[in-house]
Amino acid sequence: xxxxxxxxxxxxxxxxxxxxxxVDVSERVHAVNQAVRELGTFIMETSPAYASILVYFDIRRxxxxxxxxxxxDCATRVLGASLxxxxxxxxxxxxxxxxxEVPVCxxxxxxxxxxxxxxxxxxxxxxxxxxxxxxxRVYALGFAPGFAYLGELDERIRIPRLATPRAKVPAGSxxxxxxxxAIYPIASPGGWRILGRTPMPLFDPAAQPMCPLxxxxxxxxxxxxxxxxxxxxxxxxx
Amino acid sequence: xxxxxxRIDHIGLQASLQDFGRFGYLAQGxxxxxxxxxxxxxxxxxxxxxxxxxxxxxxLMGQFRATFLAxxxxxxxxxxxxxxxxxxxCPLWQSIAVKAGQQLSIGMAxxxxxxxxxxxxxxxxxxxxxxxxTVSREHLGGxxxxxxxxxxxxxxxxxxxxxxxxxxxxxxxxxxxxxQTPTIGLLPGYQYEQFSDSARALLVAHEYQLQQDSxxxxxxxxxxxxxxxxxxxxxxSEGLAIGALQVPPDGQPIVxxxxxxxxxxxxxxxxxxxxDLSLLAQRRPGQTIxxxxxxxxxxxxxxxxxxxxxxxxxPY
Numbered sequence: 001x002x003x004x005x006x007x008x009x010x011x012x013x014x015x016x017x018x019x020x021x022x023v024d025v026s027e028r029v030h031a032v033n034q035a036v037r038e039l040g041t042f043i044m045e046t047s048p049a050y051a052s053i054l055v056y057f058d059i060r061r062x063x064x065x066x067x068x069x070x071x072x073d074c075a076t077r078v079l080g081a082s083l084x085x086x087x088x089x090x091x092x093x094x095x096x097x098x099x100x101e102v103p104v105c106x107x108x109x110x111x112x113x114x115x116x117x118x119x120x121x122x123x124x125x126x127x128x129x130x131x132x133x134x135x136x137r138v139y140a141l142g143f144a145p146g147f148a149y150l151g152e153l154d155e156r157i158r159i160p161r162l163a164t165p166r167a168k169v170p171a172g173s174x175x176x177x178x179x180x181x182a183i184y185p186i187a188s189p190g191g192w193r194i195l196g197r198t199p200m201p202l203f204d205p206a207a208q209p210m211c212p213l214x215x216x217x218x219x220x221x222x223x224x225x226x227x228x229x230x231x232x233x234x235x236x237x238x
Numbered sequence: 239x240x241x242x243x244x245r246i247d248h249i250g251l252q253a254s255l256q257d258f259g260r261f262g263y264l265a266q267g268x269x270x271x272x273x274x275x276x277x278x279x280x281x282x283x284x285x286x287x288x289x290x291x292x293x294x295x296x297x298l299m300g301q302f303r304a305t306f307l308a309x310x311x312x313x314x315x316x317x318x319x320x321x322x323x324x325x326x327x328c329p330l331w332q333s334i335a336v337k338a339g340q341q342l343s344i345g346m347a348x349x350x351x352x353x354x355x356x357x358x359x360x361x362x363x364x365x366x367x368x369x370x371x372t373v374s375r376e377h378l379g380g381x382x383x384x385x386x387x388x389x390x391x392x393x394x395x396x397x398x399x400x401x402x403x404x405x406x407x408x409x410x411x412x413x414x415x416x417x418q419t420p421t422i423g424l425l426p427g428y429q430y431e432q433f434s435d436s437a438r439a440l441l442v443a444h445e446y447q448l449q450q451d452s453x454x455x456x457x458x459x460x461x462x463x464x465x466x467x468x469x470x471x472x473x474x475s476e477g478l479a480i481g482a483l484q485v486p487p488d489g490q491p492i493v494x495x496x497x498x499x500x501x502x503x504x505x506x507x508x509x510x511x512x513x514d515l516s517l518l519a520q521r522r523p524g525q526t527i528x529x530x531x532x533x534x535x536x537x538x539x540x541x542x543x544x545x546x547x548x549x550x551x552x553p554y
Contacts, residue, residue: 007427047477054477056554142501
């Protein structure tokens with residue numbers, strides 16, 4: 001797919017690199033995002049997603065058209081370099097993915113395990129097993145603070161979102177929708193199917209880092225029982 | 239030493255602490271927040287010679303009473319309300335001197351929705367991620383740093399400010415009118431090219447009504463449905479800018495406001511002129527608005543002039 005720039009605000013462009021959810025696309029998004037942030041002080045803020053980057057610029061100092069040309073050049077340069085010599089994989093700048101183990105008490109609180117199992121023609125135990133078998137990649141943070149979009153879910157346990165979202169999904173809920181899985185860092189409305197809950201904090205504005213899961217990281221889910229879950233909660237919030 | 243504080247005696251629907259917003263954390267999923275009517279907010283700080291980002295109270299529909307525990311100066315801008323200090327009627331859009339022990343009483347809004355109470359030097363609270371702006375969905379900001387709105391009994395510090403000039407006011411010509419249906423500027427953007435000519439024309443040919451569930455995240459509109467192309471259903475979630483005009487599958491547009499989610503997957507026909515978001519923010523559920531298409535070059539000049547006047551970078 002060709003690189004595109006769409007106007008997103010009077011002082012923002014959406015730089016679209018692709019239209020797929022894939023690891024190679026995600027790697028390119030983050031390489032280009034890094035390069036865009038270094039273009040100059042006229043870049044105010046960027047918000048990378050699966051295959052695109054929202055880029056805010058200082059409209060008082062620069063022309064939108066000039067910024068678009070710089071963004072297109074920048075993306076072309078970074079992608080060209082990575083395609084020609086696969087420099088991305090070999091360079092010292094690219095760190096190996098950080099790994100996280102996220103403990104999950106499956107079936108804790110209100111959940112959709114039975115509905116997922118029925119929809120997929122599986123037992124609840126199989127749903128839980130397949131959810132833990134995959135190593136997920138963090139594709140993007142967004143929607144809510146620290147909400148990590150993780151992919152891709154095993155094809156055997158894919159299910160659409162709820163027709164009517166829940167008014168309140170508790171913090172720590174581990175949920176799935178289509179090819180994705182995620183953890184709700186804070187209580188919020190939500191339409192994803194809940195499988196269980198983690199005691200691990202995923203957003204704390206006072207902590208360093210604020211969000212432990214970052215784009216490019218790898219995540220595995222590990223089942224814990226209710227006793228361990230509650231013990232962990234006490235350790236986290238003494 | 240006197241306590242430089244405001245004590246809240248009564249709150250009507252809702253009041254929240256807002257500075258200009260939380261910037262720099264979009265990539266972590268943290269939204270901006272800040273005043274929905276930026277124009278009224280920036281005027282309030284200007285009247286008091288405050289820094290443009292100084293924190294104020296955003297009061298929904300008025301009906302607010304508070305007592306000053308120290309001498310200071312205030313300005314009330316935004317929705318049309320009666321303002322009294324110890325029973326003496328005071329004008330809107332003007333800096334007013336107040337004394338320790340006096341009570342401020344703001345009446346019910348007769349037009350518009352959001353009232354901004356600015357105070358000399360700005361309200362003070364512990365910032366989170368560089369801002370005190372209250373974003374309830376994110377449990378961030380506000381007096382308790384948990385995203386909660388203000389309550390009767392709360393006491394809020396304000397800064398020891400240099401003597402603010404009182405009696406400064408804004409000329410009538412610059413004061414917005416909230417009674418009439420506003421015409422809101424629209425600009426082509428995002429997936430504009432994928433919408434049909436008739437979809438683009440429909441949006442500016444009819445009035446749209448604000449739905450009841452409009453809030454600080456988004457203004458939901460109701461009117462003739464905007465048709466979405468089949469191929470637009472599979473859009474990946476992407477960065478959602480304030481002002482973006484989303485079209486969900488039911489064709490009823492939503493204008494994203496300051497507490498919006500940072501990523502979203504609905505197609506977007508364009509975005510609202512950032513200066514017109516202030517007018518949109520003052521419309522009530524059930525009231526109507528009209529759209530018109532504008533030129534990027536015209537709006538760019540307007541936006542530059544506006545933010546240069548207030549001495550601030552265009553927000554992002």
